[in-house]
Amino acid sequence: MPRAKLRLYFDMRSGFTYLAYVVTRRSSVFTECDISYVPADMYALWKTCGNPGAWTTKNKPEWIVKSSALWARKFNIPMNFPPEGFPKVSTTPVQQALCAVDVECPEKMPDVLDVIFDPFWVQQKPVFDIPVFTRTFEEVLGAELARKVLSTAGTDEVKGMLEENTASAFKEGAFGLPWWVAENPAGEKETFWGIDHMGLVVDHLGLQNPTAESMSGGGWGVML
Numbered sequence: 153m154p155r156a157k158l159r160l161y162f163d164m165r166s167g168f169t170y171l172a173y174v175v176t177r178r179s180s181v182f183t184e185c186d187i188s189y190v191p192a193d194m195y196a197l198w199k200t201c202g203n204p205g206a207w208t209t210k211n212k213p214e215w216i217v218k219s220s221a222l223w224a225r226k227f228n229i230p231m232n233f234p235p236e237g238f239p240k241v242s243t244t245p246v247q248q249a250l251c252a253v254d255v256e257c258p259e260k261m262p263d264v265l266d267v268i269f270d271p272f273w274v275q276q277k278p279v280f281d282i283p284v285f286t287r288t289f290e291e292v293l294g295a296e297l298a299r300k301v302l303s304t305a306g307t308d309e310v311k312g313m314l315e316e317n318t319a320s321a322f323k324e325g326a327f328g329l330p331w332w333v334a335e336n337p338a339g340e341k342e343t344f345w346g347i348d349h350m351g352l353v354v355d356h357l358g359l360q361n362p363t364a365e366s367m368s369g370g371g372w373g374v375m376l
Contacts (some may be wrong), residue, residue, distance in 0.1 A: 156185040156357035159333040161321040163194035164250075164280065167220045167241045168232050169330040170273045172347045173265060174229050181354055181362045189261050191250040192318040194329045200318070201327045207239050223347050230274045235366050237278070245305075246280045249289065251313040252305035255354070256297070 160176065173189070176182050177203040198205050206212050217233060224231040235241075246268065253264050267288050271277040279285050289298040304310055321331050325343045332344040332358050342356045353363070 154337045154339070155368050156337055156359060157335040158182070158185050158187045158357065159190055160187065161190045161317070161326060161329055161331040161333075163243055163329050164246060164268060164272065165239065166194055166329045167216070167231070168223075168272060170228065170231070171220065171223050171229055172330040172332075172350065173269060175227055176349070176352060177262060177266070179362060180255055181359055184359055185357055188258075189265060190321070191247045191254070191314060191315050192321045192329060192331075193244065193247060193321050193324075196315070196318045197321060197329065200322050203327060205298045206251055206328075215295070230270075232274055236271055241280055242282050245282050248310055248314050249285065249305040250300060251310045251317070252301045253293075255310065255313070256301050256304055257293065260293060260297075264289065266285060267292055275317060280366075289312055292357045364368045 160169075160172065162173065164170075195205070197203075206216060217252065219238055220233045223229075224233075234257070250261070250264065251267075253261050268279050271279045271288075277284070279288060286298070286302060289301060292298075293301060296340065319346070324331065324333050326345070328345055331348065332349070332353050333341065334344065334353050335341045336356055336358045340356075342352075342354050344350075344356075
């Protein structure tokens with residue numbers, strides 16, 4: 153029988169994406185699902201949608217801070233929000249480098265994301281600075297593979313790949329990130345936005361309800 157498939161469009165600058173990513177990595181719910189993580193440009197997506205952005209909408213920045221803290225507590229995920237330099241920090245270089253990871257060694261994507269997400273959203277380190285994430289890539293991938301990935305990241309092909317991924321997210325209906333594209337074993341596809349829709353994602357994919365985890369009164373308990 154075919155396995156459920158889940159595609160998660162993300163931008164490292166999105167705190168809700170960080171939370172969604174951590175849940176997909178930690179929760180046993182997603183072990184029976186094939187997950188792909190797709191780098192996209194959230195600001196470019198907003199521009200395509202004619203969206204002025206979350207940080208220019210009255211009352212929304214305060215809501216984002218409170219909502220992020222709430223979901224982090226519910227899922228017991230460490231998070232220091234907002235991180236230093238947020239939201240002005242540029243993630244374009246690291247997002248392009250992650251596209252290169254997808255080209256050269258896609259199986260390493262989760263390992264790389266682990267050491268980029270956590271330092272930024274928990275430790276408040278400047279991991280999006282090129283010298284910093286270069287060292288991080290070397291630690292995870294080894295010097296030789298990291299050099300290959302970072303060399304590929306500078307090509308027009310990979311720069312265009314980030315744009316294509318963003319356009320793909322838009323075509324899938326995205327107006328913000330994280331954006332989920334969920335395909336169940338029957339081949340039926342649905343799309344969802346945000347961490348607060350993960351319960352619907354799990355339901356559509358036909359994954360086992362996270363009963364044990366929800367009984368703790370955590371995030372799954374709220375969603376289900």
